[in-house]
Amino acid sequence: MHEQRQRADALRNADKIVRAAIASLREHGPDVSLEEIARHAGIGSATVYRRFGDRDGVIRAAFQTYFAEEVEPLVLAARDADDAGRALTEAMTASVETLAAHRALLRAARMSGAFTVDIAARFMGPLGVVLARAQRQGVVRRDLIVRDLAAILVMALATMHPGDPGCDDLRRYLALLLSSLRPADDELPAPSARSHHILDSSPASRQIDF
Known part of the structure; x- marks a missing residue:
């Protein structure tokens, strides 16, 4: 029973930290410190380090939670x-709207390595189904x-x-895109043969000023 309570407390603390990171990034920008995140969560910095290893670990967990709750359902x-259609x-x-609202989280996530092949697949897979239909x-x-x-998506975000x-401007150019x-009757030029995940690896996405 005691171990179950400890695990439940640990999960609650982890959730507090992740949500504090999302809120702190939105309020203070992509360079917010781990100490500020811990203060926002009401949890000691040592607990945050012990649970997530370092600031990048917190950012990765925050982005995964944000993606699962606000992007993937869309x-x-x-x-x-x-x-x-x-x-x-x-x-x-x-x-685009939710990504624009969390530009600091996206910039921090890019720097921490939170954009993974799995994240790209979870976004692109369902969109591919809709596109085919x-x-x-x-x-x-x-x-x-x-x-x-x-x-x-990347080009629209680059207009911010x-x-x-x-x-x-973002809304205007997204509508245009x-x-x-x-x-249309014309045919698009063929894409490059190289397979890549444009959400996390393209030069354009790296240049977006989140």
Whole structure:
């Protein structure tokens, strides 16, 4: 019984730390210290180090929690929608909006190595299903591939800048990029043969000023 209580306390503390990290990053920016995260959580720094190893460990756990709760449900819901074309654009729009709202977490996550092949697959896999359905329904270009969607996300996020706190430019250029998904008679140039995960490895994603 005592061991079960200890495990339950440890899980609660870990959850507090992760949520404190998400909140602290949003409030203080990507360079927030582990000590500030611990203070926000109301837990000693030694406990945080013991549970997560270092600051990067906290950031990775925070990003995984954020992704599982705020991003992954968007693309999974789109996968089951009747109107695949609308679901695709709504999922892309909602994903960009939440990513833009957590730009400090994204920047810290990139620096800590939180973007993994697993994270990319969990995002791209369901979107690929929606894209295929939308193509069968004839509402998006037939020559699109799922990595094009990731590129659109990265390009939209790259339009954010400090002079536009309301993200008006982001919304404008996202709408422009999404309009390119519509069926067209022309054919896109072929993509490169190299397989990659644009969300975590492309030069453009590394240059985004989160």
